[in-house]
Amino acid sequence: xNYSHVLRIRPFRDLWLGQGISQLGDAFxxxxxxxxxxxxxxxDGVVAMxxxxxxxxxxxxxxxxxxxxxxxxxxxVMLWSDIASGLTLLAFVGVLLVTPKxxxxxxxxxxxxxxxxxxxxxxxxxASIPAVVPKNMLQLANSLSMTTQNTMPLIxxxxxxxxxxxxxxxxxxxxxxxxxxxxxxxxxxxxxxxSRLPEILPERREVKSHAWTDFKEGVRYIRKRxxxxxxxxxxxxxxxxxxxxxxxxxxxxxxxxxxxPATLTWMEFSFFVGMVVAAPLMGKVRxxxxxxxxxxxxxxxxLMVGLMAFSRTFPLFVVFNIVCGLAVPPADIPINxxxxxxxxDAFLGRVNxxxxxxxxxxxxxxxxxGGVLMPHTGPSGLFIAMGGVMxxxxxxxxxxxxxxxxxMEEDAEEPKVAEELVKEESGAFLH
Numbered sequence: 138x139n140y141s142h143v144l145r146i147r148p149f150r151d152l153w154l155g156q157g158i159s160q161l162g163d164a165f166x167x168x169x170x171x172x173x174x175x176x177x178x179x180x181d182g183v184v185a186m187x188x189x190x191x192x193x194x195x196x197x198x199x200x201x202x203x204x205x206x207x208x209x210x211x212x213x214v215m216l217w218s219d220i221a222s223g224l225t226l227l228a229f230v231g232v233l234l235v236t237p238k239x240x241x242x243x244x245x246x247x248x249x250x251x252x253x254x255x256x257x258x259x260x261x262x263x264a265s266i267p268a269v270v271p272k273n274m275l276q277l278a279n280s281l282s283m284t285t286q287n288t289m290p291l292i293x294x295x296x297x298x299x300x301x302x303x304x305x306x307x308x309x310x311x312x313x314x315x316x317x318x319x320x321x322x323x324x325x326x327x328x329x330x331x332s333r334l335p336e337i338l339p340e341r342r343e344v345k346s347h348a349w350t351d352f353k354e355g356v357r358y359i360r361k362r363x364x365x366x367x368x369x370x371x372x373x374x375x376x377x378x379x380x381x382x383x384x385x386x387x388x389x390x391x392x393x394x395x396x397x398p399a400t401l402t403w404m405e406f407s408f409f410v411g412m413v414v415a416a417p418l419m420g421k422v423r424x425x426x427x428x429x430x431x432x433x434x435x436x437x438x439x440l441m442v443g444l445m446a447f448s449r450t451f452p453l454f455v456v457f458n459i460v461c462g463l464a465v466p467p468a469d470i471p472i473n474x475x476x477x478x479x480x481x482d483a484f485l486g487r488v489n490x491x492x493x494x495x496x497x498x499x500x501x502x503x504x505x506x507g508g509v510l511m512p513h514t515g516p517s518g519l520f521i522a523m524g525g526v527m528x529x530x531x532x533x534x535x536x537x538x539x540x541x542x543x544x545m546e547e548d549a550e551e552p553k554v555a556e557e558l559v560k561e562e563s564g565a566f567l568h
Contacts, residue, residue: 140420143278148269148334155330156262157285158323159219169316170248177238187248194253195497199260203490204351206261207483211268211337214261219328221254226321233314259493264485265337267477272546276474280420283470284413340482355487364428365480367533367540368472369492374530375435377499378442378523381507385445385523388516394451407455411462419470427471428543432534434468435527437461443524446517471545478546 144150174187205214229247232239270278359365386404394400424430441457441464448454480488510519534540 140277140281140417143270143274143281146270146274149266149278151330151333152262152265152269153281153285155215155219155327155334156282158330159258159327160286161323169313169320170244173239173313173316174244177244178241183241183244186245189501190245190249191252192497192500194249195256195493198253198256199490199494199497200352201490202257203260203355203487203493205257206264206486206489207339207355208351209339211261211265211339211486212331212334215258215265215334216328216331218254218258218261219324219331222251223321223324223328225250225254226317226324230314230317230321233317237311237313239313256493260486260489263473263477263489264339264482265334267482267485268337269334272478275477276422276424276470277420279470279474279477280416280466283419283466283473284416339486352487352490355484356491358484359488359491363537363539364543365476365488367537368428368431368476369495371431371435371530371533371540372492372496373499374533375438375527376496377503377506378439378526378530380500380503381510381519381523384504384507384511385516385519388511388519389445389454392516393449394454400451403451403455404458407458408462411459412465413462415463416466416470419466422467422471424471424474424545426541426543427475427545428534428540431468431472432531432541434464435531435534437464438468439524439527439531441524442527443521445524446520475543475545479543 144153170191171184171187174183225247229239229243232243266278266282267275359369390400390404438461441461445454445457448457476488477485507519507523510522514522
């Protein structure tokens with residue numbers, strides 16, 4: 138089977154298109170608001186504050202986002218996330234029509250509001266995939282989803298380096314208006330595709346408990362699964378190690394490669410290219426022990442990051458970045474497929490939200506530590522420290538039998554929605 142087979146299922150196709158367009162919007166607003174902050178204030182402190190405010194909602198609201206994905210129609214959760222994001226930006230467009238240079242409080246408030254609404258989209262999307270594709274296509278669907286997820290930053294990077302620069306050079310007075318208008322359109326277009334999905338209800342009885350009680354129930358489920366605890370801990374450790382990456386990239390670019398924007402762009406580009414190449418290949422690989430794949434992938438990434446400390450020639454540095462990118466999909470796709478198969482549908486949203494909340498919480502800690510270490514260690518020492526943290530995280534999986542020996546479930550009975558949709562789409566395709 139290949140991607141064309143899973144894309145014949147219309148609900149998955151609509152979910153995939155909605156995801157791709159929505160994530161392009163995510164990547165675009167993340168870049169644009171920091172760019173706006175720098176151009177309007179000239180302050181690196183304000184740029185950093187925008188970055189923090191774009192991350193903070195994932196820490197504050199991920200718990201409830203997971204509960205929402207396990208309580209309500211997941212289609213509606215994604216739909217309202219897109220609509221609310223689009224309407225928020227539409228209101229911001231109205232402000233920009235009146236004043237091309239928005240006040241500082243809006244530059245800080247709007248990214249926070251957008252991230253708050255976006256943190257509801259991903260748990261609902263991840264929990265929806267098993268409902269709209271058969272289990273024997275689940276790894277293929279995850280492979281396509283991850284390929285798309287990794288392609289969007291490449292497009293966002295291209296927009297940053299090309300379209301945004303051209304817009305700023307040709308029409309600085311209309312730059313922010315055009316960027317925000319384009320971003321608004323992306324969210325509303327995503328909402329249209331999501332609206333075409335069928336109802337995707339969690340497989341659980343009607344609940345009347347408080348949302349916090351629901352979340353604690355999800356945490357209790359995780360505590361009974363040492364394999365899930367290990368997975369969350371490893372992911373958190375990996376995020377802690379990877380968090381200072383941009384700090385290290387900037388320092389290495391300045392110290393070793395001349396400090397130009399072209400080399401910095403190639404650093405980012407080469408990493409994502411590796412992921413985009415490897416992700417489609419993983420859709421066809423039969424994985425028995427996903428925990429071992431995950432641990433091995435983390436080890437390879439950590440090793441390559443450590444070796445970057447000794448790569449003072451730019452082509453070698455790019456090669457290490459590409460290998461890092463190649464190692465991520467073999468780690469990520471099987472383990473996410475395993476989680477979707479092994480976690481009951483009623484808990485999928487909350488498990489995803491706990492994973493996102495804890496792992497995201499490590500990011501600001503890692504960035505702060507990177508900032509503290511850099512003056513003392515330089516880029517070489519920081520790369521070694523980052524790679525070491527990632528390899529230690531990998532050891533957790535190797536040393537935990539429940540995770541190391543976890544087995545990918547065989548494809549058994551299909552979710553009712555997926556079974557009906559495959560029959561429907563197959564018939565339509567044959568006719």
